[in-house]
Every structure is written in C-alpha cells, then in structure tokens.
Amino acid sequence: MKFEPERRPLTGETLDSLAASLAERGEKPFRARQVLDWVYKKRARSWDDMTNLPKALRTWLAETYRLMPASLVLNRHSADVTDKLLLELEDRSLIETVIIRAPQDGVGLDHSRKTICISTQVGCAMGCVFCASGLAGLKRDMSAGEIVAQLLQVCYAEDARTPRARSELASFDNIVVMGMGEPLANYDALIRALTIVNADWGLGFGARRITVSTSGLVPKILRLAEEPLGFRLAISLHGATDPVRTQIMPVNKAFPLAKLLPAVKAFTERHGRMVTLEFILIEEVNDSLDQARSLRDIALDLHAHVNLIPYNTVAGLPWKRPSGTRQVAFASILERAGVSVTLRREKGHDIAAACGQLRLKTEREREEAPSGAQVSS
Ligand code: SF4
Numbered sequence: 001m002k003f004e005p006e007r008r009p010l011t012g013e014t015l016d017s018l019a020a021s022l023a024e025r026g027e028k029p030f031r032a033r034q035v036l037d038w039v040y041k042k043r044a045r046s047w048d049d050m051t052n053l054p055k056a057l058r059t060w061l062a063e064t065y066r067l068m069p070a071s072l073v074l075n076r077h078s079a080d081v082t083d084k085l086l087l088e089l090e091d092r093s094l095i096e097t098v099i100i101r102a103p104q105d106g107v108g109l110d111h112s113r114k115t116i117c118i119s120t121q122v123g124c125a126m127g128c129v130f131c132a133s134g135l136a137g138l139k140r141d142m143s144a145g146e147i148v149a150q151l152l153q154v155c156y157a158e159d160a161r162t163p164r165a166r167s168e169l170a171s172f173d174n175i176v177v178m179g180m181g182e183p184l185a186n187y188d189a190l191i192r193a194l195t196i197v198n199a200d201w202g203l204g205f206g207a208r209r210i211t212v213s214t215s216g217l218v219p220k221i222l223r224l225a226e227e228p229l230g231f232r233l234a235i236s237l238h239g240a241t242d243p244v245r246t247q248i249m250p251v252n253k254a255f256p257l258a259k260l261l262p263a264v265k266a267f268t269e270r271h272g273r274m275v276t277l278e279f280i281l282i283e284e285v286n287d288s289l290d291q292a293r294s295l296r297d298i299a300l301d302l303h304a305h306v307n308l309i310p311y312n313t314v315a316g317l318p319w320k321r322p323s324g325t326r327q328v329a330f331a332s333i334l335e336r337a338g339v340s341v342t343l344r345r346e347k348g349h350d351i352a353a354a355c356g357q358l359r360l361k362t363e364r365e366r367e368e369a370p371s372g373a374q375v376s377s
Contacts, residue, residue, distance in 0.1 A: 003091050009069035009145025010039060010061070011152065012192065015201045025060065035061065036201045043155060066090070070149040073362070075157055081111050085153055086362060089146055093122040093139060094359045096179055097150040099157070115174040118150045120190055121181025126215050127250045128238070130282060132314045133180040133359075141186040147193035151175070151203055169203045178213040178234065178278075180359065184220035191227060198229055207231050213278065218255045218263045225270040233267050234276040234307075235260070240294035244286050257298075264302055274340070275304045281327055282311045283320040292333040305340040 013021075019032035034052065038044040047062045070087040073094065077083050081101040088094055097118055101111040124131070125138035155169055175197065177183045183190045194210060196202040213234040214221060224233065239245025245252040252260075268275050277299060281287045299306050308331055311321045322330075327343055334341040 003140055005090050007066040010065040010067055011148040012143050012145025040203055069146050094362055095119045096359050114172045116154050116172055117176050117179045119179035119181055120183040120186045124181045126182045129248045130319050144189045144192035148196050169205050174209050176211045182215055183212050184214045184217040187220055215251045216255045216260045218259050221263045225267040234278055237277045238280050239286050240291045277304045277306045280309045280311050281322050283322040287322040287326055292330045296334045296337045299339045308343045
C-alpha cells in the first residue's frame with residue numbers, strides 16, 4: 001500500500017539519487033550536496049531560501065519535488081514533558097511524532113535526556129489489542145521522505161521553542177522507531193529513511209542512537225541484523241509465554257517465542273549490543289508474578305534490558321494499568337535476578353500504548369465534522 005504523490009518528497013532522496021536526477025538535466029555533481037545542505041543543515045523552508053542555486057534550478061526543483069511532505073497540525077506539549085506533534089501528510093493522513101524528555105539517570109528531575117519517537121506507517125495491521133494505533137487497521141505505508149520529514153518537523157518545533165539557538169538533531173539522545181506502525185513491515189522505506197537520517201549529507205544522526213522496535217517479524221529481524229549501519233533493536237514482547245502473548249499480539253501466532261527468541265539472540269550475537277524487551281504491564285493480562293519469572297528467564301538468556309511500561313489507558317479499550325505495588329513486585333523479580341530493568345514512572349513515557357491516541361481522536365473528529373470543516377485541537 002503506497003501513496004504516489006505528484007511530486008516526490010525531497011526528504012526521500014539520497015545524495016546519489018538526487019545527484020543522478022540532477023545529472024540527467026546537466027547539473028554539476030556538487031549541486032546535490034548543495035541542495036541537501038539547504039534542507040538539512042540550513043533548514044530552508046522554501047525553494048527561494050536556496051539563494052546559491054540558479055533560479056532555473058530552483059524552478060525545476062519546485063516542479064519536481066515537494067520540499068516538506070508533512071505539515072504540522074498541532075504540537076501538544078504536556079506537563080509530563082512529552083511533546084506530541086500531529087502531522088498531516090499530502091493525502092490528509094495523520095501521523096504522530098513524539099518528543100520525550102526524561103532524566104539522564106531515569107529517576108532525577110532534570111529531564112535533559114531527549115528521545116524522538118517516529119512513525120513508519122499510517123495505522124498498523126498488527127492488531128495488538130491494547131494499542132490505539134492499530135485500532136483502525138493499516139491505511140498505508142509511509143514513504144522514506146515522510147519518515148524523514150518527521151525529524152525535520154521536530155527540528156522546526158524545537159527551533160520555535162528556543163528561537164535564538166537553532167536546535168540540532170544531534171542534541172537529541174536517541175531516535176526510537178516505536179510510533180505508529182510496524183517498522184519492519186515497511187522495511188525498504190525504513191532503511192532508506194534511516195540511511196538519510198544517519199548520513200553526513202543528511203541529518204547526521206549516529207546509527208547506534210537509533211532503535212528500531214518490532215512486534216516480532218522474525219525474517220525481518222534477521223535481515224536487519226545484516227544491515228551495515230548497525231541500528232539497535234527493541235522487541236515489543238508484552239507477553240512472556242505464548243498463551244499470554246498470543247492473547248494480546250496476533251503476530252505471536254505466526255512467530256511464537258520459539259521462533260522469535262532465537263532470532264533476537266542471533267541479532268545480539270551479530271551486533272554484540274544489548275537488545276531491549278519492551279513490556280507493557282496490563283492488569284490481569286500479563287502482570288502476574290509467573291509472567292515476571294518467565295520474563296526474567298528470557299531476559300537472562302538474551303542478556304537483554306527490560307523496559308516495563310505501566311499501561312496508559314486508551315479510550316474505547318478495556319485494559320487497565322496495574323497498581324503501583326503490583327508494578328514494583330513484578331520489577332523486583334527481575335531486579336533480584338540481576339536483570340537490567342527500568343520501570344517507567346512518568347505518564348508521557350508510555351510511548352507504545354499512548355502513541356496513536358491523538359491521531360485517533362482527530363480522525364474521529366474529522367469524520368464527525370461536516371465535509372470541508374476544519375478540526376480544532
Ligand atoms: S503496538 Fe505497534 S505493532 Fe502493535 S498494533 Fe500498535 S503500532 Fe502496531
């Protein structure tokens with residue numbers, strides 16, 4: 001499922017692909033780097049900003065490419081230090097990009113650690129029962145240019161917050177591909193986008209600070225392990241035994257733990273870096289102490305870090321967050337065994353569960369609004 005726009009997004013071009021297009025019209029090779037410099041380093045917001053390009057070239061670029069394929073609909077800054085950017089793509093599809101500010105050590109009050117959570121699909125086909133993003137199914141894959149555009153929009157939003165000092169993407173600590181969609185189901189666009197994000201002619205963001213999160217598409221995990229750039233991997237586990245995981249994540253029928261865990265191990269052995277197991281704690285679904293013990297055994301075997309995320313309620317879904325006591329009892333079983341574990345406490349950190357709710361709400365308002373009416377925030 002793809003959307004074919006009239007003009008290709010410039011943010012989906014690599015240095016080579018843009019140089020090839022420019023060469024076809026007789027432009028010198030250095031022009032491609034000059035154009036991309038305007039996009040990523042100088043953050044031009046219009047073709048006319050690109051003042052060192054000949055006027056005829058600017059006109060051709062404007063006719064051929066779309067400079068920014070995602071526009072900001074609203075930026076919701078919440079008290080728990082999460083910014084949610086709601087972005088509209090050219091076909092009016094809505095996506096969410098989230099900025100999360102957290103303490104460097106996970107417990108302090110400084111909130112100087114900054115992570116960006118990006119989306120890769122409009123909707124999601126994976127059908128995890130607790131997730132707002134998957135509620136309406138998959139609408140379409142995002143293009144590489146749309147995926148990259150989210151990060152430029154984050155830069156624009158940060159610039160607006162601190163108008164005097166332009167914020168560089170490098171000032172963020174991490175990018176997590178953990179927003180709407182299953183990233184590995186849109187594999188080629190994902191890798192192209194992350195190549196652009198990583199490249200020195202692109203956003204220049206280190207691959208080791210980029211984490212790709214998957215619900216468990218085993219063949220694609222093995223493919224990702226072979227990618228030369230060496231991204232980090234997180235697994236949305238959410239169930240430590242097959243019966244529990246299948247109950248909430250349909251992907252477990254095709255790729256049960258007996259297939260998933262060896263693939264994760266192969267990835268770890270290939271890269272020598274710790275994988276993260278994401279585990280959303282849902283009351284009376286996966287928060288039993290037996291689940292904690294099974295999760296402990298998996299984490300020890302994989303030498304994985306465990307990220308426990310108390311569930312964030314989604315309107316229209318019945319699932320609940322376990323009590324604080326239950327969360328701590330669950331985490332203690334892992335801690336006592338020496339597992340590296342984080343128990344998220346701030347509300348805004350519940351990326352996977354919370355992500356998609358703003359989009360869902362806005363989509364519903366749009367459906368209810370008379371044709372042509374604008375939806376307010
Ligand atoms: S949790 Fe992730 S994979 Fe599952 S439905 Fe939501 S977006 Fe898709």
